[in-house]
Amino acid sequence: MKDAPSHPATTAPIAETEYGWTSHPLTQEAPARSVALIAIVVSVSVIAGGSFEHPLYGLASLLLLVGSMSRYLFPTRYTLTDEGVTTNHLLWSARHPWHRFVRFEQGPQGVFLSPFKEASRLDSFRGLYLRCPDNQKCFAFVAARVGERT
Numbered sequence: 001m002k003d004a005p006s007h008p009a010t011t012a013p014i015a016e017t018e019y020g021w022t023s024h025p026l027t028q029e030a031p032a033r034s035v036a037l038i039a040i041v042v043s044v045s046v047i048a049g050g051s052f053e054h055p056l057y058g059l060a061s062l063l064l065l066v067g068s069m070s071r072y073l074f075p076t077r078y079t080l081t082d083e084g085v086t087t088n089h090l091l092w093s094a095r096h097p098w099h100r101f102v103r104f105e106q107g108p109q110g111v112f113l114s115p116f117k118e119a120s121r122l123d124s125f126r127g128l129y130l131r132c133p134d135n136q137k138c139f140a141f142v143a144a145r146v147g148e149r150t
Helices: 031-051 055-068 135-146
Strands: 018-023 076-081 084-089 092-097 103-106 110-114 128-131
Touching: 018 135, 031 055, 076 128, 076 135, 084 128, 103 135, 110 135
Parallel strands: none
Antiparallel strands: 018 076, 076 084, 084 092, 103 110, 110 128
16 A cells, blocks of 8 residues: 655655855945945055055055955855855855854844854954845754754
8 A cells, every 4th residue: 555645734844954045245235335345445556556656555455455355245155054154255165063153143134153152352253144145044044053052
């Protein structure tokens, strides 16, 4: 005797074990903001090159500014799994296991993960901000992994 086919309405939902997305603020933010940022970076670089009277200073300032703004200018790929968070940005990939984080907070554009139980001055250096397009889904995924220990 064959088993009766299961119906979607009667089967329990299976919890997601992986959730991934790409964040690229340059293309996702308002165009005016992105154009203004690029104009400022180029202007500062031209001014630096002109004021020091050598184009290498302008190039150096351009590289420093682009490097410091790289999370905004270039896409970052986030992948959440049962083991932790993986971030891929330009040539770098970093893996952060869930046990590293003990606190999380939902922000207007994402979720902040912190290794400290209470807010600390070191949060911005040791924590990880996940810029999420679907903030509620990301928050629920993180809460299921980090919230289990608190």
